[in-house]
Amino acid sequence: MTPTIKTGDARQGSLARLSSRLGRPGVAAALVVALSLSATVARASDPLPSWNDTPSKKAIVAFVEKITRQGSGEFVPVPERIAVFDNDGTLWAEQPLYVQAFFLFDRIKALAPLNPGWKAREPFASVLGGDLKAALACGERKLMEAVMATHTGMTSQEFEKTVGAWIAGARHQKTRRLFTEMVYQPMIELLAYLRANGFKTFIVTGGGGEFVRPWAERVYGIPPEQVIGSTVKTKFVVRDGAPLLVRLPEMDFVDDKAGKPVGIQQHIGRRPIAAFGNSDGDHQMLQYTAAGGGARLCLLVHHDDGAREWAYDRHSHVGTLDKAWDEAMAKGWTVVSMKNDWNKVFPFDRK
């Protein structure tokens, strides 16, 4: 049997033989310099530089190398390389609240002059009075009324413009960074790494798909047709000769928890081979991905870095990671420690 030789060793060996045959120590020295230069280039071209060299990174790279190696037995053809990513808490920060909640509050404030009755109606009154805690305490039904009052009634195109204008300037209250800067640098690298290896990357978010689409291409490199999210009913109308799509005040589909695999089936129609989440909202998407035949990568981002981000898991008002955590432990899914596996969290962090 031919012993397996690592590529680097083989190269070094043959170059050493070559230089010894040339018989000139100067050539050998030049080759050593050349080799160390090429090692530097190799390090510089690491597609995941914000990932420490820990088991999480190794699991990701091993999976990608395995499924892209022709004849490996676990090789996956390019069209089947589907990877799905949760958004809130997986690609960008979700603390102290989902970003879309801040959009909701700002829309309430912006539209209040046109809706004088809101001053006496919850959760509008609390939002307008600046008491977000009280607003959130109004419960899901009341909050959904506020979502419908601010997110529907306009055309899809108008809504897209409103989101686009808002996200261009909206900042996180603590860091004062744009929300679109509060994305995880290691995950941005992971998206690019997968795409460079023939993957189609999708966002599968519990939030509004049309809230994410206007900026996902610019920020994540993910085009609108690869964003799956919750939707409201939409109607086609011709108004004054202009064909329009109007957003109606009724939920169409909730793309969260058991909804995520359904959204994946309705949109993609093919089981992903890799899924990335951070909470119980992603549990079923991970289960569904894991249950396919062949190599699979199921990964949870664990928010354990209170210094650079936030530390939370089983008991949290957003991104609760409880059942999915237990299954990850039982099944050996990859759990990423933001603290230990990432040398950088946000793009603006210094290493």
Next chain:
Amino acid sequence: MTPTIKTGDARQGSLARLSSRLGRPGVAAALVVALSLSATVARASDPLPSWNDTPSKKAIVAFVEKITRQGSGEFVPVPERIAVFDNDGTLWAEQPLYVQAFFLFDRIKALAPLNPGWKAREPFASVLGGDLKAALACGERKLMEAVMATHTGMTSQEFEKTVGAWIAGARHQKTRRLFTEMVYQPMIELLAYLRANGFKTFIVTGGGGEFVRPWAERVYGIPPEQVIGSTVKTKFVVRDGAPLLVRLPEMDFVDDKAGKPVGIQQHIGRRPIAAFGNSDGDHQMLQYTAAGGGARLCLLVHHDDGAREWAYDRHSHVGTLDKAWDEAMAKGWTVVSMKNDWNKVFPFDRK
């Protein structure tokens, strides 16, 4: 002003100058041979060989050249090159009935032994008795019951397998060709031509998306995530530890007529710049596409070739082309005459 010279002329001119400068008639003759060879290559590499050189083909090529020419004022960046295609009657034949109707009838026959009650219940009884006309006369509500009885209750994966097995052998009653051979060769070429020019091609069908997905990649080169169709409600369940998607007997979304632009928005989230249809079921999709800013290609396939295919338009039991025809005439949309614009209809036709 520099006069516009066609590429071919310019090349011939400069080569003639070159050969005259070389001053040897033999060289000039060799160049003439080389030129006629390259003209043959150019003809052979025509991306739309089944299209006659008529205004329809010219309109398609002019549109593609315009939107792909950097700095043309009508240039469209690659991510925005979205083209949507109806399926029945636009990409494959829909006479004497939509292909999915034959699938429905065959499923009724296959499942009849498990459903003894069907012998006394319409439209099942008529289908089992071989009277398809009577079955169709039972009306939409009864037919929808039969669709639900045969298309739901199983997992999405099982349904995919059933469709895949059926389509591998199902033949058209008149031509005895596989249904997947009854596709329009010029449209297959058009799909490939658009993709070669950076387009993402989508199917937007009134039929079941999960009826088209199992074979669309093989036949049209369109992956499942680019097939938008009518859907049934689907539920995620974990059964004996296995995560499954189960098709429920309830319509989720009807992707036809005014539903098509809605399906496009929910799935793609971006207005197409090119739309291809053949009936009033595609009218709103074409209107929505046409109403975007910038260059647009809106095209209707007109079934006017009773010899090679079928001849029908305003008054037909499938693929009625009435309102969309009038708007095409009024707005100058491209109307393809199958008879005059196509030198081949099906891949098996001889020119």
